[in-house]
Amino acid sequence: EVQLVESGGGLIQPGGSLRLSCAASGFTVSTNYMSWVRQAPGKGLEWVSVIWRDGTTYYAESVKGRFTISRDNSKNMLYLQMNSLRGEDTAMYYCARELQIAKGQGAFDCWGQGALVIVSS
Amino acid sequence: QSALTQPASVSGSPGQSITISCTGTSSDVGAYDYVSWYQQHSVKAPKLMIYDVTNRPSGVSNRFSGSKSGNTASLTISGLQAEDEADYYCSSYTTSRSVVFGGGTKLTVL
Helix, strand or coil: CCCCEEEEEEEEEECCCCCEEEEEECCHHHHHHEEEEEEEECEEEEEEEECCCCCCEEEECCCCCCEEEEEEEECCCCEECCCCCCCCHCCEEEEEEEEECCCCCCCCECCCEEEEEECCC | CEEEEEEEEEECCCCCCCEEECCCCCCCCCCCCCEEEECCHHHHHCEEEECCEEEEECCCCEEEEEEEEEEEEEEEEEECCCHHEEEEEEEECCCCCEEEEEEEEEEECC
């Protein structure tokens, strides 16, 4: 069964750091385009970052320079390192897989259940 | 990158058809045929309903269809059912190699 399970969310003070993890099963992370998408409470979806099959990464302007997406092929895991966190980063963070035929265009066919990050003092 | 523009809400009666619009710019919706639509029920993870403007993933009802003209994409749901009541989001690939979502549309089935 294809599945994504996020972990690592929690309450963190402004300026702090947090690393989200996403465990994949039923498919290989390194052969897919993988993204992080977030949703602030009561708000819409916001794309955060993508890592391509070849390892190329892209970020939303709102997180560029603060967040880093990465993967561990040996563990079949996706990560999001979040530094210099701000109140506006408070959200549910989803890891998402693109359709096999997709190439980073935002066709996410598999989503995790989400990890809640709350940035507050 | 500004969010794509969607109506905040739409409604329809069972059996009717509704259309949700998604307006972007020549840097996103108008640049590629890479528009997707997602359905989200309450606090659940989104579900892909349409990709590449018109394509349905396996298992998605053919009551859902997509189209695009210029910088505006549309999702049409025909034969509305109570289970279709949810939030719907469009997304588009952009010339900056990022993805941008719409603000979301709440569909109410009367």
